Amino acid sequence: MEIAFDDRGLVPVVIQDWTTGEVLTLAYANAEAVALTRRTGELHLWSRSRGELWHKGATSGNVQKVRALRLDCDGDALLALVEPAGPACHTGERTCFHAGELEPPAPHEALPGLERTLRERAAERPAGSYTVTLLDDPPLIGAKVREEAEEVARAAREESDERVDEEAADVLYHLTVLLHSRGRALGDAERVLLARRG
Numbered sequence: 001m002e003i004a005f006d007d008r009g010l011v012p013v014v015i016q017d018w019t020t021g022e023v024l025t026l027a028y029a030n031a032e033a034v035a036l037t038r039r040t041g042e043l044h045l046w047s048r049s050r051g052e053l054w055h056k057g058a059t060s061g062n063v064q065k066v067r068a069l070r071l072d073c074d075g076d077a078l079l080a081l082v083e084p085a086g087p088a089c090h091t092g093e094r095t096c097f098h099a100g101e102l103e104p105p106a107p108h109e110a111l112p113g114l115e116r117t118l119r120e121r122a123a124e125r126p127a128g129s130y131t132v133t134l135l136d137d138p139p140l141i142g143a144k145v146r147e148e149a150e151e152v153a154r155a156a157r158e159e160s161d162e163r164v165d166e167e168a169a170d171v172l173y174h175l176t177v178l179l180h181s182r183g184r185a186l187g188d189a190e191r192v193l194l195a196r197r198g
Contacts, residue, residue, distance in 0.1 A: 004075040005031065010046060011078055015088065018067040018081045019187040020112035024088035025096035027056075029078065037066055043082055062086030111186055114173065118180045134177045141181055144174045 005011050010028040017024055027045045029037070033053055036044035043056040043064040057063030064082035071078060089096040105113065121131040134141045152167035179185060 001071055001075045003031070003034065003071065003078065006076070010048070011076060013045065013078045013080050015043065015064065015080045015082055017112075018083050019185075021108055022095060022112055023097060024064075024082070024084060024094075027054075034069070034078070037069065037080070041066055043080055057085060060086065060090075062088070064088070111172065111176070114176055115180070115185060118177060122180065131177060134174070135181050138181055141174065141178045145171070145178055148174050 003011050009030045011030075011034075013027050013029050015024045015027060016022065028048055029044070030046045030053075033044040033046050036053070036055075043066050045054045045056060046052075047054040055063075063085045064080075065085070066080055066082050068081040069078055070081070087094050089098065091098075118131060121129050122135055125132050134144065148167065148170040152164065152171050155163040155167045176186060179189070
């Protein structure tokens with residue numbers, strides 16, 4: 001399918017984090033920007049305000065490596081799945097969508113938010129942090145994953161759906177800490193799951 005550029009020669013581009021699925025920004029591209037993106041593997045766009053091509057992150061260093069470009073069913077919008085090197089927004093925020101109705105967070109934001117919090121705890125090492133305690137004691141992390149897995153299995157046999165949800169959340173938290181302690185992320189396990197599809 002060909003891209004259906006509008007009468008100004010532009011197509012809207014939704015930019016989404018390859019790993020987390022979070023929407024980072026909305027921008028526009030012309031045919032030259034799309035060609036440069038495909039050739040270089042880094043996101044190029046068209047700045048409507050400046051009337052010029054724009055290599056995302058060229059000045060800030062926050063480039064966005066493009067993993068896939070997807071076209072919508074009408075061909076008049078692109079989805080750019082990217083690996084961002086830093087904040088997507090010129091304000092320094094991770095995403096341009098950092099204003100408006102932020103509460104409650106969407107369910108898909110939970111695990112990426114948890115991973116960001118784990119990185120912060122590991123870097124800042126706040127006193128009294130349960131996460132830091134776990135990170136400092138790898139055998140304890142493994143024991144907690146086993147314990148929480150047993151608790152969710154018991155809840156599934158004997159308790160309410162709400163208890164199953166609570167215990168599953170505990171498993172996800174402790175498993176994410178365990179992965180982080182090994183320098184791994186949920187995305188690494190997700191890639192294994194994708195490779196097993198068949």
